[in-house]
Amino acid sequence: MSGIWRQVLAAYTTDRYDERDREHLLALGAAELAHARSSAGTPPTAQDVQHIALEEFGLLVSITQARTALRERPSRRA
Numbered sequence: 549m550s551g552i553w554r555q556v557l558a559a560y561t562t563d564r565y566d567e568r569d570r571e572h573l574l575a576l577g578a579a580e581l582a583h584a585r586s587s588a589g590t591p592p593t594a595q596d597v598q599h600i601a602l603e604e605f606g607l608l609v610s611i612t613q614a615r616t617a618l619r620e621r622p623s624r625r626a
Contacts, residue, residue, distance in 0.1 A: 552576060560605060571613065574605045579617035594618060 556577035559570040578601035582592035585600075594614035601607045601614070609617075 552580060556580075571607065571609065572617070574607050575601055575609045575613045575617035576620060577601075578604065578607075578609070579614070579621045582618070583621060592618065 555573050558564045559573040578597045581600045582596040586592040594611050597614035597617055598609055601609045
């Protein structure tokens with residue numbers, strides 16, 4: 549399990565993080581999922597991140613939080 553997913557799991561299941569950090573980590577997790585689920589050549593949008601955050605984590609994230617999570621996600625090449 550990668551480092552981000554350990555943090556996301558901890559943010560989702562424990563009180564280890566304060567509310568702001570928890571939301572940020574879950575938004576990063578949603579951005580990761582958005583990238584994994586996006587079609588080749590089509591980058592995910594902030595709305596994709598918002599939708600995934602709500603569906604997967606039950607979290608409403610603002611458009612700003614979603615955009616930030618997309619920007620902060622490290623780029624990965626296959």
